[in-house]
Structure formats: structure tokens, C-alpha cells
Amino acid sequence: MSAEVETTRIFPSAREKFKIISTLNCLVHSLQGQVTQIDLRDESSVVGKISFVDAEMNVNLENCTYLGSDKTTRIFEEFFIKSRLIRFVHIPKNIDIIQAMNQHITSLTKRPKVKDRSKLKSTLKYRKRDKETKLLLQQEEQEKQESSSE
Template sequence: MEKKSRRNKMKSIESLVCLARAVENQHTTIDLQNETSVYGFIEEVDCDMNITMCDVTFTDANGKRFSSDKLFLKSRLIRYIHLPPNMDVFTSMREVIKKTFPPKIKTSSYSFKKKKIAAKHEKLKKEVQSMKETLKRQ
């Protein structure tokens, strides 16, 4: 598994690599430059669009089929990646981008100034409450 630096993440979402990542963990067909095709389960797509597949059926230009447990494809050998017909391209690309860069949840840490203001605010609340109670009694 590759080290996923910010540069690699940006490289993968600024190109069509994010579309190839959308078919990760699915069975699909990939056509290669030398008129052959590969069908199998895509395990991983890295930022350079190198693909790791498992349970592969390799079909050469003459139609002969060969099976393999694992296969690694360099990006320069890939001509086409067949997308499943039920896949919406734009939503799947958005999902890949959200997985790559999940939204950050801000944790609020109080500075000394904020703590002091919050303490004054609480003190004022208590004073107002006590004033309300004295008015009710009268």
C-alpha cells in the first residue's frame, strides 16, 4: 500500500484517477493497449492509476483465456476501464473525493480570554436569575 501524502491525494482527485478509484472493490473489465483485456476484482488504484487486481481472467488478442490470482497493471498499459452500467459518474467521483479528503471536525479549545469571558457571562446569568427571583417574591 502506498504512502498517501497530500500531494498524491491531490494528484488522484485532479485527474480521472478518481473515476478509476470509484470502481475499487468491484468486478470490472479493463482493456489494455495490446488488444487484450482483463476481467477481475479491483483491489487498489494508486495515485498514478496503477491497478492491483485479484481473481483475474486475462483474454489475449486471439481469444485465449488465462486465469490468475493476482495481477498488477501499470497505468501506461491501460486503454479503457469499463464502468458498471448502474454507476453514476458524478456522484461516485464526489464520494471518492469525500473519502480522500473527509471534512475536518473542529474541536473548540478555549483560550484564556475566552474562558474569562465565559466566566463573566455565567456570573451575569446568576445575577440576573437572582434578580428575577427577588422580583417574583415582591
């Protein structure tokens, strides 16, 4: 029996975004989906694919191998590492650190593009105000014309 786990993307809150962007946590975030090694404080290490990293730098790994400090090896489908237990995160050689950090930061801070701006609430609000202003100006012009014709 293999249970299929549905992975959903969790969007960080504004506070979490700030925490990610203002620390080196954004580098670990950019490694999501990559296979890497994480050394733990008790001299053990875990090698696996990073499936999720939160703002506190707690890490979920999948399909990983745990190498204990006594050189015992265990295989896990999923493995959770609390941030305070992490000593070192090995960055794969094929990753350009600066580019990965910049891409991740821009993906968190970039506003989503809207294809049809005419349907935005703000655009509709401004159009309504614009119509009201035009009506007021037309009424004022009519009043001026009526007062000048008298």
C-alpha cells in the same frame, strides 16, 4: 496451501490526493471493490475485482481472467496493470459516474470528525492562552483598584 493476504488501506499523501482529485483517476479509484473489465494497449483485456489503485492509476486486480490478444484465457488470483498499459476501463452500468466521483473526492478531502473536541491539542492550547489572558486582566484590574484607592 492458501496464504491469507491481509489487505491494508493505504492513505494517499497530499501530492497523491491532488493527483487523484485533479484528474479522472478519481473515477477509477471509486471503482475499488467492483468487478470491471480493463482493456490493455496490446488488444488484450482483464476482467476482475479492483483491489487497489494508486495515484498513477496503476491497478491491482484480484480473482481475474486475462483474455489475450490471441484469444487465450488465463485465470489469476492477483494481476497488476501498469498505468501506461491501460487503454480503457469499463465502468459497470450500476455505477452513477458523477455521484461516484463526488463521493470519492469528498472522502479524500473531508477532515475526520472528532467526537471530543476538549482533548484536541489546539483546544488545550487555546484554553491555556485564555486562562493566561484572564489572569493578566485580573492583575491589571487589581493594580487599577490599588492605584485608585491610594
